[in-house]
Amino acid sequence: MISVDTLADNKAFAEKEHADFALLANPDKKVALAYGVISPDTPPERQYAKRWTFYIDPSGKIAAIDKTIKPGSSGEDIVAHLEELKVPTK
Numbered sequence: 001m002i003s004v005d006t007l008a009d010n011k012a013f014a015e016k017e018h019a020d021f022a023l024l025a026n027p028d029k030k031v032a033l034a035y036g037v038i039s040p041d042t043p044p045e046r047q048y049a050k051r052w053t054f055y056i057d058p059s060g061k062i063a064a065i066d067k068t069i070k071p072g073s074s075g076e077d078i079v080a081h082l083e084e085l086k087v088p089t090k
Contacts, residue, residue: 001021001022001023001024002023002024002026002032002035002049003024003025003026003049004026004027004029004038004047004048005025005027006025006027007025007027009025010023010024010025029047032047037049038050051069052065052066052067053065053066053069053074053077053081055081055082063085064085066081
């Protein structure tokens with residue numbers, strides 16, 4: 001997960017939610033801008049990252065992008081999308 005929040009904010013979020021995955025703090029927004037989740041034309045004080053899910057294959061290429069995130073079902077949606085992409089389970 002990439003967030004434009006600070007490292008301290010991400011750490012607090014991860015601890016609160018018992019996250020067992022890595023979080024990238026991106027307060028300078030360079031990664032978010034590179035992935036297009038922030039429009040470069042937006043004034044800096046109004047730059048908020050869109051909630052998109054990028055599926056990156058083993059070679060490092062983007063296999064799919066989900067731009068219709070629903071927080072209430074995102075976990076199930078990710079599992080379904082991974083199945084569609086034929087990602088093997090452990």
